[in-house]
Amino acid sequence: MKEFAIRALRRQVEYEQLWALLAIDLEVHRGEVFGVIGPNGAGKSTLMKVVARVLPPTEGRVRVRGSVAAMIELGAGFNGEMTGEENVVLYGSLLGRDADVVRSRVPAIAEWAGLEGFMDVPIRAYSSGMLARLGFAVATDEQPDVLVVDEVLSVGDAEFQDRSRDRIDTMMKHGTAVLLVSHDMGLIVELAGRSMFLDHGRIRGFGASPDVVRQYLPPVD
Amino acid sequence: MPSNTVTYYDSDLARRPLVSELRNLWEYRDLVGLLARRDITVRYKRSSLGIWWTLLNPLATTLVLWMVFGQFFRFETPGVPYVVYLLSGILLVTFFSQAVLTSGAAIVNNSAILSKVFVPPEIFSVAAIAAATVNFALSLIPLAVIQVITGQGIPWTVVLVPIPIFFLALFAAGLGLLVASAAVFFFDVLDLTGVLLQLVSYLTPTFYPISIVPAAFVWVIYLNPLFSYLEVFRGFMYGGTAAPAWNFAYMVGSALVTFLIGVWVFSRSWRNLIAVL
Numbered sequence: 162m163k164e165f166a167i168r169a170l171r172r173q174v175e176y177e178q179l180w181a182l183l184a185i186d187l188e189v190h191r192g193e194v195f196g197v198i199g200p201n202g203a204g205k206s207t208l209m210k211v212v213a214r215v216l217p218p219t220e221g222r223v224r225v226r227g228s229v230a231a232m233i234e235l236g237a238g239f240n241g242e243m244t245g246e247e248n249v250v251l252y253g254s255l256l257g258r259d260a261d262v263v264r265s266r267v268p269a270i271a272e273w274a275g276l277e278g279f280m281d282v283p284i285r286a287y288s289s290g291m292l293a294r295l296g297f298a299v300a301t302d303e304q305p306d307v308l309v310v311d312e313v314l315s316v317g318d319a320e321f322q323d324r325s326r327d328r329i330d331t332m333m334k335h336g337t338a339v340l341l342v343s344h345d346m347g348l349i350v351e352l353a354g355r356s357m358f359l360d361h362g363r364i365r366g367f368g369a370s371p372d373v374v375r376q377y378l379p380p381v382d
Numbered sequence: 383m384p385s386n387t388v389t390y391y392d393s394d395l396a397r398r399p400l401v402s403e404l405r406n407l408w409e410y411r412d413l414v415g416l417l418a419r420r421d422i423t424v425r426y427k428r429s430s431l432g433i434w435w436t437l438l439n440p441l442a443t444t445l446v447l448w449m450v451f452g453q454f455f456r457f458e459t460p461g462v463p464y465v466v467y468l469l470s471g472i473l474l475v476t477f478f479s480q481a482v483l484t485s486g487a488a489i490v491n492n493s494a495i496l497s498k499v500f501v502p503p504e505i506f507s508v509a510a511i512a513a514a515t516v517n518f519a520l521s522l523i524p525l526a527v528i529q530v531i532t533g534q535g536i537p538w539t540v541v542l543v544p545i546p547i548f549f550l551a552l553f554a555a556g557l558g559l560l561v562a563s564a565a566v567f568f569f570d571v572l573d574l575t576g577v578l579l580q581l582v583s584y585l586t587p588t589f590y591p592i593s594i595v596p597a598a599f600v601w602v603i604y605l606n607p608l609f610s611y612l613e614v615f616r617g618f619m620y621g622g623t624a625a626p627a628w629n630f631a632y633m634v635g636s637a638l639v640t641f642l643i644g645v646w647v648f649s650r651s652w653r654n655l656i657a658v659l
Contacts, residue, residue, distance in 0.1 A: 215500050222393050229391070231500070238495040240420060242427040243423075255499050259412070
């Protein structure tokens with residue numbers, strides 16, 4: 162009955178004798194936003210990479226149904242010497258899309274990122290905000306079944322952050338499962354229904370986001 | 383609406399056997415093309431001579447070697463002007479070295495991408511081979527011009543030149559994947575490869591005729607697979623002849639065996655590689 166979008170059973174990745182993740186049991190459903198919080202080095206990014214197929218699990222099993230868009234780092238593969246358009250096509254293709262389709266989407270992507278008129282310029286001339294906007298626009302141009310967002314929602318100005326949240330909202334409503342890593346607890350509570358608190362690769366808290374956030378950051382009195 | 387691609391990832395099924403590896407290469411051919419284009423254009427984007435820089439090195443080398451060995455030492459190459467013999471050898475060996483080195487470095491150089499998005503890693507090595515092949519194809523233009531100028535001419539067999547190029551690219555891809563697997567763990571492998579390639583190039587008759595090699599040493603040259611590729615290439619490019627059958631056999635055999643070993647080793651070691659990147 163429960164149609165799963167992601168099921169990761171005891172996901173474990175070993176790195177230099179150290180278990181970056183151990184005994185992670187997680188199932189995320191369609192249309193759900195699942196938050197992952199924890200201190201630096203907790204294994205959050207490793208978990209995202211395991212789901213995104215970048216890292217194979219040392220032990221255990223990951224199953225993902227449908228297409229995955231991983232925003233682990235926006236614009237992975239961007240090359241400063243190439244123009245905005247060339248980078249869009251290359252990045253889109255690296256994300257597994259058809260190069261011709263991406264090419265036809267360039268105007269729409271440029272418009273959404275607010276970068277019309279900059280697409281023929283080598284992107285080494287871009288500001289970091291422009292790069293982040295372009296990366297986000299490409300990564301979210303197609304609706305994936307699973308969206309992995311690793312701390313990339315806090316880029317750009319306030320206006321852009323609003324628009325990127327809207328875009329994720331729309332995807333969710335259309336059934337995309339979202340895995341959201343963030344240090345912004347307000348964002349986690351606002352977007353994610355359930356969350357997981359990771360520490361040293363182990364689950365320290367799991368459940369409704371407000372509760373998990375309280376476990377991670379005990380209220381100061 | 384979820385996208386209509388019914389992709390399904392299951393880490394248990396995601397072993398990387400040889401067949402799926404080769405199928406990946408075909409499925410990702412567009413991306414290989416884009417990456418090859420990036421490799422070719424980005425390097426010279428800011429220079430005015432652009433891609434022609436890749437020709438400058440072999441042409442300058444040829445000029446100097448022609449002076450030293452053609453004019454000072456007076457090497458004789460019966461049936462072909464020395465400069466044609468020399469340039470054809472230099473170009474092919476340069477292509478081979480460049481292909482092995484760039485494809486060997488491709489995984490390390492693209493680790494930033496590989497640790498963030500899922501792409502079959504071997505396509506970066508293959509793209510590097512493709513870029514080197516395009517450079518080589520371009521470099522055949524000055525060779526053809528020199529053949530015409532020196533009166534050697536261009537035989538019809540030139541249409542068969544893609545055959546040795548294809549097998550040499552395959553051979554280089556196999557070696558490149560082996561180097562790439564090792565280079566992730568020991569970066570020094572790249573430097574070592576550069577040294578070995580240079581030694582092998584001296585054992586390939588690029589600037590000296592095979593006739594000056596003492597009988598006791600000829601087997602060293604024959605053993606060097608690069609010699610067979612060069613013989614086949616020279617035969618088609620300017621000789622208008624086919625090299626001896628054993629050269630063809632050695633060429634095809636070494637290419638296929640090396641390529642399959644390279645892909646196999648690479649796919650076996652990939653699971654360990656990715657964690658280190």
